[in-house]
Amino acid sequence: MENLFGWKSGSLVSFLILLTAYLYKRHADEVLQNRMDQILSGLLRAEKKVVLVENRVAFGFGGCEDVFADALHIVNKLNLTAPREPQHHMAVQNEGQLGELFAFFFQHGAAAERYVENNTLFDELVAFAETSPGYRNEVGGNAPVMARRMALEGKDVMLAARLTPDIAASLPKNVRVIGKPVTKSDIHLIMEYDKGEEWGQYQAPRANRLILHSDEVNPYLSGLEEFEQELRRFNPALVILGGLQMMDNFPYQDNERLSRLQKLQSVLKDLPSSSKVHFEMASFADTKLLREILDNVLLYSDSVGMNEQELPNLVTVLKDKDVSLVADSQPRVATVLDDMRMVYSYFKNVTLSNGRRRLTRLHVHTLAFQAILTTKLSSWKNTMSASAKAALTAHRHVCGSHHIDLMKTKVLLDDSFSASQDKTSRKIHLVDNRPVTCWEEDDYEICVAPGLVCTHIHQTAGGGDNISSAGLVLQI
Ligand SMILES: *[C@@H]1O[C@H](CO)[C@@H](O)[C@H](O)[C@H]1NC(C)=O
Ligand SMILES: *[C@@H]1O[C@H](CO)[C@@H](O)[C@H](O)[C@H]1NC(C)=O
Ligand SMILES: *[C@@H]1O[C@H](CO)[C@@H](O)[C@H](O)[C@H]1NC(C)=O
Numbered sequence: 001m002e003n004l005f006g007w008k009s010g011s012l013v014s015f016l017i018l019l020t021a022y023l024y025k026r027h028a029d030e031v032l033q034n035r036m037d038q039i040l041s042g043l044l045r046a047e048k049k050v051v052l053v054e055n056r057v058a059f060g061f062g063g064c065e066d067v068f069a070d071a072l073h074i075v076n077k078l079n080l081t082a083p084r085e086p087q088h089h090m091a092v093q094n095e096g097q098l099g100e101l102f103a104f105f106f107q108h109g110a111a112a113e114r115y116v117e118n119n120t121l122f123d124e125l126v127a128f129a130e131t132s133p134g135y136r137n138e139v140g141g142n143a144p145v146m147a148r149r150m151a152l153e154g155k156d157v158m159l160a161a162r163l164t165p166d167i168a169a170s171l172p173k174n175v176r177v178i179g180k181p182v183t184k185s186d187i188h189l190i191m192e193y194d195k196g197e198e199w200g201q202y203q204a205p206r207a208n209r210l211i212l213h214s215d216e217v218n219p220y221l222s223g224l225e226e227f228e229q230e231l232r233r234f235n236p237a238l239v240i241l242g243g244l245q246m247m248d249n250f251p252y253q254d255n256e257r258l259s260r261l262q263k264l265q266s267v268l269k270d271l272p273s274s275s276k277v278h279f280e281m282a283s284f285a286d287t288k289l290l291r292e293i294l295d296n297v298l299l300y301s302d303s304v305g306m307n308e309q310e311l312p313n314l315v316t317v318l319k320d321k322d323v324s325l326v327a328d329s330q331p332r333v334a335t336v337l338d339d340m341r342m343v344y345s346y347f348k349n350v351t352l353s354n355g356r357r358r359l360t361r362l363h364v365h366t367l368a369f370q371a372i373l374t375t376k377l378s379s380w381k382n383t384m385s386a387s388a389k390a391a392l393t394a395h396r397h398v399c400g401s402h403h404i405d406l407m408k409t410k411v412l413l414d415d416s417f418s419a420s421q422d423k424t425s426r427k428i429h430l431v432d433n434r435p436v437t438c439w440e441e442d443d444y445e446i447c448v449a450p451g452l453v454c455t456h457i458h459q460t461a462g463g464g465d466n467i468s469s470a471g472l473v474l475q476i
């Protein structure tokens, strides 16, 4: 079979294959780039469509100093070795438990927030954080972060929180802080890691963070009394509640925690129906606490916001099971929408007595997409634009820049997806130049916006708060 030109025709074939592959790849890259261009300009158009109305927004509760650091830097400073068996702990008492807890969430790339009971250990962690290359600190806590976002969007804002004078002064001028000042604020340690980082045998499937706190002020819903007094005069269009997960660390005496939540319930009941109530979920480890919040807060709310971990966390409690601790960090649209339908249906079935409100808005933020469900004929406006703004804000927050650079962007959502896990479910096709897809079902509307995933991560913590606020600002 020897042929004088054998080697030559062989390499010609290889050359042609390589050339085809190269041209094909270049073509595929161009198609992708073009798709992202269209999605971005579509989202920007949708965001700009709405003219903002002037109105007031009130926020509760809690505030702290967020300390950001590289998770692996801290773990290495502690000389922690990766445990053989990752394990969940409701609260951390020592280094060994910290290692097990960190591995538990890190291996899934799942966001979480837990209490450290050991003050010596917590102070040590904060000291190590200060030597981390990624160290920085900022005003933190769900309520202040959301309040700042709303204030930057031009709303008049009232914030119930006990902050240090420094932190209070760092907020925009249109934020009025009520609640007595404190001399030392609680610290939240945000241990961040990137996609693909390795610790022993574990590898993070996506970028995320573990938040540790050791709060002393926040668990008491500080500022609630002052909040109640001021609300009537302030007459907000929207009341936003967050930070309730800090009650995980409540000293369980004489049902004091429950009585604080009941006090909050009575404040919500006294609000006029023109003041809508939004509750921002968080990562709850304590099933009993989440049940108490369900009874005293969620049943008195018009809207709820959550991420892909917090949605299953809520669903399990509604199904009367213990809270789920980790869930898929990149769930399919169909799974998320089915869970949203379940939550919606649950609250729709609850009898509206005793000043309860009907949940008419659900916002779920995930890496790959934003989904907002609103009841038809409810007062929530502009769901399509709100979904677009939420998607853009997610990117801006994580990349740390208002301008969106497509070189730092990835779209994870396919160009078509199922609306439900049900086999007969319809397929939704994404139209690149009108990227937010909205449709009606039953007595509600659902909008899904593709996420522009930031590939050059600046920060992940506080993302949910910014995203939720950004969605709400266009809906009131
Ligand atoms: C970690 O190990 C190094 C080197 O053995 C030691 O100098 C350091 O004190 C240890 N750190 C802790 C927190 O034990
Ligand atoms: C608290 O943490 C310190 C520092 O890591 C440790 O020496 C101590 O044993 C811990 N206390 C308990 C009760 O686990
Ligand atoms: C709400 O009620 C409807 C009709 O009775 C029922 O089909 C549905 O399963 C209920 N939803 C939940 C979450 O219990």
Ligand SMILES: *[C@@H]1O[C@H](CO)[C@@H](O)[C@H](O)[C@H]1NC(C)=O
Pocket (backbone or CB within 6 Å): 144, 145, 146, 148, 149, 393, 396, 397, 398, 462, 466
């Ligand atoms: C998110 O909130 C933080 C804290 O309020 C703020 O510094 C940051 O600019 C916000 N990011 C976006 C994209 O709004």
